[in-house]
Amino acid sequence: MIENRTFDEIVVGDTASVVRTLCEQDMQLFARVSGDANPVQLDPAYAATDMFHQVIAPGMWGGGLISATLGTDLPGPGTIYVSQTLRFIRPVCLGDTVTASVTVTEKRAEHHVVRLDCRCVNQNGQDVITGQAEVKAPTEKVRAPRMALPDIRVSDHDGYRKLIEMTAGGDAIPTAVAHPCNTAAILAAVEAAEAGLIQPILVGPEEKIRAAARDAGKDITAFRLIAAPHSHAAAAQAVALVRSGEARLLMKGSLHTDELMGAVVSSATGLRTERRISHAYLMDVPEHPTPLIITDAAINIEPTLEEKADIIRNAIDLAHVIGIESPKVAILSAVETINPSMRSTLDAAALCKMADRGQISGGVLDGPLAFDNAISEAAAREKGIVSPVAGKAEILVVPTLEAGNMLAKQLTFLGGADAAGVVLGARVPIILTSRADSLRTRLASCAVAVLLARAATMAAPGLPEGKPLA
Numbered sequence: 001m002i003e004n005r006t007f008d009e010i011v012v013g014d015t016a017s018v019v020r021t022l023c024e025q026d027m028q029l030f031a032r033v034s035g036d037a038n039p040v041q042l043d044p045a046y047a048a049t050d051m052f053h054q055v056i057a058p059g060m061w062g063g064g065l066i067s068a069t070l071g072t073d074l075p076g077p078g079t080i081y082v083s084q085t086l087r088f089i090r091p092v093c094l095g096d097t098v099t100a101s102v103t104v105t106e107k108r109a110e111h112h113v114v115r116l117d118c119r120c121v122n123q124n125g126q127d128v129i130t131g132q133a134e135v136k137a138p139t140e141k142v143r144a145p146r147m148a149l150p151d152i153r154v155s156d157h158d159g160y161r162k163l164i165e166m167t168a169g170g171d172a173i174p175t176a177v178a179h180p181c182n183t184a185a186i187l188a189a190v191e192a193a194e195a196g197l198i199q200p201i202l203v204g205p206e207e208k209i210r211a212a213a214r215d216a217g218k219d220i221t222a223f224r225l226i227a228a229p230h231s232h233a234a235a236a237q238a239v240a241l242v243r244s245g246e247a248r249l250l251m252k253g254s255l256h257t258d259e260l261m262g263a264v265v266s267s268a269t270g271l272r273t274e275r276r277i278s279h280a281y282l283m284d285v286p287e288h289p290t291p292l293i294i295t296d297a298a299i300n301i302e303p304t305l306e307e308k309a310d311i312i313r314n315a316i317d318l319a320h321v322i323g324i325e326s327p328k329v330a331i332l333s334a335v336e337t338i339n340p341s342m343r344s345t346l347d348a349a350a351l352c353k354m355a356d357r358g359q360i361s362g363g364v365l366d367g368p369l370a371f372d373n374a375i376s377e378a379a380a381r382e383k384g385i386v387s388p389v390a391g392k393a394e395i396l397v398v399p400t401l402e403a404g405n406m407l408a409k410q411l412t413f414l415g416g417a418d419a420a421g422v423v424l425g426a427r428v429p430i431i432l433t434s435r436a437d438s439l440r441t442r443l444a445s446c447a448v449a450v451l452l453a454r455a456a457t458m459a460a461p462g463l464p465e466g467k468p469l470a
Helices: 024-034 050-054 056-072 158-166 183-194 206-216 231-244 257-264 305-321 343-356 371-375 377-382 401-413 439-459
Strands: 015-021 080-088 097-108 113-121 127-136 173-178 198-204 224-227 249-252 278-284 292-295 328-332 364-369 395-397 418-424 430-432
Touching (some): 024 056, 056 080, 056 127, 158 418, 158 439, 173 231, 173 439, 183 198, 183 249, 206 224, 231 249, 249 257, 278 305, 292 305, 292 401, 305 328, 371 395, 401 418, 430 439
Parallel strands (some): 173 249, 249 430, 292 395
Antiparallel strands (some): 015 097, 278 292, 278 418, 418 430
């Protein structure tokens, strides 16, 4: 219950307090509510610096604790603020535990005014905020059930930040960008270059590329530009740059995915290998403890058993590159038992047996598993599933492209997830970006591809620099 103290009930010397620990989400929520987008408050890189300690948000957070104590405990509901003075003595830093307390020092019958000393103390017993408040205390008693605070999610996408940090210290990768003829495509390429991830080679109609750069407000004079008359020619030329070794990554511009992939899978001039080419989304899902790799959601419409085996091998390779040593692979279906009428369950069983026989290696496979018991340990326990993968899956292998596309977009648009996309199994990684992608997602897609390209080079140390990886 929440209960106020009326003016008549309040006694000089009464006190109340609240204890909270400042976390990153508090800063993000404050920025959202106040509109204060100061990067010093939102970028964790500043958290240990004096600059962070001096910004207003941590101090105002402490002041908010005082306000909360006045409004909920002493005097409580019905209190009207009259005035407040605060002195910010020490910084409040991320991780600090602050005790905010108020103590009644004076009562004035006229207008039922109460004066209170206010104080915030950190975990070391040091004053961080001191001051005084004057309020009008309620005269009527209020006692009611304490309302639950709303459940608010903050999508910090820390996983993508760590992913991009993994690319630090390496050289930018020469990247053929096919037909970057709109603002989104130019921004994707230039922002990745500015982040030190890629060296763009822009391939397409020169005037359209330059017009797109002007519209985007980006200077592309430092980038190599190769003229091609239209999107089909741009795709073919970009693939040729990879085959010749001039580019080690391929990036989709403003052309349709089918146009680019048509050039990639050409038997005579494409980038095919012995592996089936497949697509993977690296999903950064808020509050989920690990990245989720969803495959295939963009290339293989209804893959066969053999194609699914390659799709899994490609995804396991991706997981290794991002630091997952032995990824847990869930082969999804609508049910977790084998049903001869459902091909996806039979394929799942066969794929698991292939893994048992060493035909698929590098990860731990289980299936069929429904989505709930693949990612929720509670759901797996409820259904009596005993498995090293159930509830802990890091790779989700979908039965069809439709299922994968729907799953990825549901997580994105309903769950606040980000989806970085990359095509695997070709001679080089292929970066797929969308006009709807945020800067963070575009950079994450490029970072994944860069890590894959570097890993491929390390796996073939005798390969001359810049030669295609067959």
